[in-house]
Amino acid sequence: GENVGLHLPTLSVQEGDNSIINCAYSNSASDYFIWYKQESGKGPQFIIDIRSNMDKRQGQRVTVLLNKTVKHLSLQIAATQPGDSAVYFCAETSRYTGFQKLVFGTGTRLLVSP
Amino acid sequence: NAGVMQNPRHLVRRRGQEARLRCSPMKGHSHVYWYRQLPEEGLKFMVYLQKENIIDESGMPKERFSAEFPKEGPSILRIQQVVRGDSAAYFCASSPPTDSNQPQHFGDGTRLSIL
Numbered sequence: 001g002e003n004v005g006l007h008l009p010t011l012s013v014q015e016g017d018n019s020i021i022n023c024a025y026s027n028s029a030s031d032y033f034i035w036y037k038q039e040s041g042k043g044p045q046f047i048i049d050i051r052s053n054m055d056k057r058q059g060q061r062v063t064v065l066l067n068k069t070v071k072h073l074s075l076q077i078a079a080t081q082p083g084d085s086a087v088y089f090c091a092e093t094s095r096y097t098g099f100q101k102l103v104f105g106t107g108t109r110l111l112v113s114p
Numbered sequence: 115n116a117g118v119m120q121n122p123r124h125l126v127r128r129r130g131q132e133a134r135l136r137c138s139p140m141k142g143h144s145h146v147y148w149y150r151q152l153p154e155e156g157l158k159f160m161v162y163l164q165k166e167n168i169i170d171e172s173g174m175p176k177e178r179f180s181a182e183f184p185k186e187g188p189s190i191l192r193i194q195q196v197v198r199g200d201s202a203a204y205f206c207a208s209s210p211p212t213d214s215n216q217p218q219h220f221g222d223g224t225r226l227s228i229l
Contacts (some may be wrong), residue, residue, distance in 0.1 A: 003157065008154050021195060034217050043118070043205050043220035089156055100209075101170060102117070104156030 008087060010109040019077040021108045023090035026069065030092035034102070035064060035075045039086045047075070047088075077110075085112045116141050118221035119188075119206050126227045127196050135191040135224045139208030146189040147207040147218055148181060157205060163189060164211075193226075201228045 013019050017020050025033070031052035037046035050064045050073075057064050057085045063076040073090050091102040119138040139146050145164055149157035159173040162222050163183040174181065178196075183189040193200055196208035203225050 013122075036220075041222070043120075043207075043222045046217045049217050091157075097170070100147070100162050101159050101172070102149075102157070102207075103159070104148075104149075107156050109157060 008107050010039045010111060012111045012113065013080050014111055015080060015082060015114050019080045019081050019084070019110060019112075021075045021077075021088050023073040023075075023105045023108075025071050025073060025090070025092045025103075025105070027092060027094065027103070028068075029094045029096055030103075031095055032093050033066060033073055034061075034091045034093075035073075036080065036089045036091060036104075037086045038089060038107075043050060062090070080110075080112050082112045082114055085088075085110055118143075118219055119207055120206050120221035120224050122224060123222065124225045124227070127192040128229045133193040133196050133200070133226055135193075135204050135206075135226070137191070137206030137208075137221060139189070139206075140219055142210060143208035143219075144211045145209045146183050147209075148189075148191050149207065149220075150203045151203045151205060151223070159189060160191075187204050196226075196228050198228045201226055204221055 034049045035047040037047050038044045048059045048062050048064050050066050055066050061078045065074045087107045089107045090105045093102050121136050147162050148160040151157045161174050161181045163168040178194045180192045201202045203223045205223045207220045209216045
């Protein structure tokens with residue numbers, strides 16, 4: 001469903017820590033999920049994706065976990081760096097919309113302190 | 115730069131004027147999407163186009179808003195008779211011509227301000 005919020009949830013971490021950003025999705029028919037990073041004044045930047053036939057996928061310093069039972073998605077960032085500071089959005093879509101219509105979550109602001 | 119290109123980056127209009135936002139997709143991409151973002155919120159889908167065709171416009175307001183993706187040239191999002199509530203960031207994304215799941219790649223948006 002639609003997510004509207006006056007203030008973004010914020011996660012504050014120290015440089016070098018691991019970060020975990022969570023996302024709950026509502027559409028049980030969704031079967032493709034993407035994490036995007038958005039820096040101030042810029043567009044969303046693709047980080048990693050996962051299909052519903054998987055429960056874990058790893059990239060460089062990032063891991064996405066998918067729990068379809070509870071409709072939950074998480075993004076883990078290892079050894080977080082100041083350059084990781086941004087707003088992170090999960091997005092979902094499904095084969096029923098031809099994977100074309102992304103539905104974005106509210107977003108989480110990640111603040112990394114040196 | 116082979117990414118999605120949007121222009122202008124910033125656009126100021128007075129109430130009642132028209133706003134035209136342009137988007138050139140990544141090379142090789144024939145699917146274009148427009149999204150709108152209000153401050154502190156996620157992006158909201160507006161419209162999905164392929165060359166010369168509107169595929170899904172379920173997120174477009176019924177009045178004043180239109181989009182096109184001509185055979186030649188960029189995709190255009192047009193807002194007629196703008197009102198203050200149209201102030202937002204408008205993002206364009208593109209993806210390759212495939213039915214399988216492929217991530218959409220975004221431009222850096224046009225920030226529309228209505229005076």
